[in-house]
Amino acid sequence: MTSLMKIIIASGIFLVVAVICGYLTLTSIIKSEDVVVVPALTGKDAIYALEMLTDLRLNIKVKGSEYHADIPKNYIIFQEPSAGDEIKKDRDVHVVLSKGQKSFLLPDLVGMDIRQARIILEENDLNIGNLAKVFDNRSGPDRVMAQTPDSMETVTRGSNVDLLVSLGQRPKALAMPLLVELTLDDAILLLDREGLIMGEIRSTFRKEKPNGVVVAQEPAKGYRVTKGARVHLTINRLKVREISPGGIHVFRYSSPNGFLKRRVRIIMNMQGFSHSLYDAFVKPGEDIRLLVPQDPDVTLFVYEDNELILKKVVY
Numbered sequence: 682m683t684s685l686m687k688i689i690i691a692s693g694i695f696l697v698v699a700v701i702c703g704y705l706t707l708t709s710i711i712k713s714e715d716v717v718v719v720p721a722l723t724g725k726d727a728i729y730a731l732e733m734l735t736d737l738r739l740n741i742k743v744k745g746s747e748y749h750a751d752i753p754k755n756y757i758i759f760q761e762p763s764a765g766d767e768i769k770k771d772r773d774v775h776v777v778l779s780k781g782q783k784s785f786l787l788p789d790l791v792g793m794d795i796r797q798a799r800i801i802l803e804e805n806d807l808n809i810g811n812l813a814k815v816f817d818n819r820s821g822p823d824r825v826m827a828q829t830p831d832s833m834e835t836v837t838r839g840s841n842v843d844l845l846v847s848l849g850q851r852p853k854a855l856a857m858p859l860l861v862e863l864t865l866d867d868a869i870l871l872l873d874r875e876g877l878i879m880g881e882i883r884s885t886f887r888k889e890k891p892n893g894v895v896v897a898q899e900p901a902k903g904y905r906v907t908k909g910a911r912v913h914l915t916i917n918r919l920k921v922r923e924i925s926p927g928g929i930h931v932f933r934y935s936s937p938n939g940f941l942k943r944r945v946r947i948i949m950n951m952q953g954f955s956h957s958l959y960d961a962f963v964k965p966g967e968d969i970r971l972l973v974p975q976d977p978d979v980t981l982f983v984y985e986d987n988e989l990i991l992k993k994v995v996y
Contacts, residue, residue, distance in 0.1 A: 719774060721764035722757045727778055730757055738770040746778040748838070754781035780806070780838070787842065789832035795823045795846050802842060810841030814848050822849035852907035859902040860895045865916055865950060866992065868895050869982060873989040876908035879948065879982070882955035883915045890917040909987070930975035930995050934983055939965040946984040949973060 717737045722730045727743075734741050744761075752758050759777040762768055785805070790798045802809060820826055827845040830836055858875060860868045869879055880899075890896055897915035900906055936943060947959040951974065958971055958981075973979060975995055983991040 715769050716767050717770055719760075719762050719764055719766045719768060722760045722774070722776060723764070724752060725757050727755050727757060727776075730776065734774055739768070740771070740773045742773045742775045744775045744777050746780045748781065748783040749779040750782055752779040754779055784835050784837050786833050787828075787830055787836045790825045790828045790842075790844065791832070793825050795825060795844070798825050798844065806838035807836065808839070808841045809844060811843040812846065813844070814846045816849065816851035817847040818850050820847035820849070822847060852909055854905055854907050857898075857900045857902055857904040857906050857912075860898045860912070860914065861902070863895050864893055865895065865914070866980065868898075868914060869989070869992070872912055877906065878909060878911045878987060879955070880911035880913040882950060883913070884918045884954060885915050887917050892917060929972050932971045932973050932981060932993070932995070934969045934991070936963045936965055936967045936969070936985075941965070943985050944987075945969065946987075947971065948982040948984070950980045950982065951976070951978060 717739065719739070720733055720737070722733070725733075727741075731741050744759075747758065749758050756779045757776045758779045761775045768774075787807075788801060788805075790801065793801075799809065815826075817826060824847045825844055826847050829843040836842070853876075855875060858871060860871065863871065865882070872879055883897075885896060887896055894917055895914050896917045899913040900910075906912075932947075934945070934947065936945060942962040942964055945959060945961060945963050946957065947969070949956045949958050958973070959969060963969065973981065973995055977994060979995040981991075981993045981995060982989060983993075
């Protein structure tokens, strides 16, 4: 074999070895870039663990939750793969979350609004057992007056807590005023002054009575009623006709500025019949627009939180 042939063969072998070594080195580098070390998550907050795994391009999967005597609620008590294991990016890391201690000291709920008390009980996996409501002059409406078990007693998650809730002051009783012979508008204003609520408005025809006056009421005059009670009226109508050809009117009402939503009710009275046009909780400053018949026999009543705010005749 000539020297030239030996050089060519040696060069070929070297080239092949170089290519193989380069391929293996490049593959190793690429693989090392796709592999990360799983961090230690046990004892860490779930939000912290989520952020840590996201930075490593790993996904977190919650397998379940268990009570734990030492690890607080929403902290991790188990992970798979274990800390220090190497896995590829975009793979899942399974964790089990702590539900906290199974037994703990019940917080004090007395004086809280019932809605806030419900939230605290739900956050601690407790249920409302017996819920009793009574009138009480010293506590505001929906305030918790008593609880069983008492505060600082040891309870088990999943158990019941009985609550006694205030209805506020007992409604004041009054004698039902006389509404017969009044016009519908005057009757509604009187009901509003007395803290009573308009109920159904019926229509009848009595030729001996003036048009548009109240001819019957329920409850009758002198009956014992409490504030907030509904009163039904019967109005005398001399004629019943179709909706006036006066057209359609756009009624607009804006809720006053403030911080809390208010319940707005808009009642239309027409020819002795009452119709509920709107009943919803609205934000401060929100506009309400309604299409109503343009007719002098149409009266709109606007209530906010059951208080008469506006009376408007649609001419």
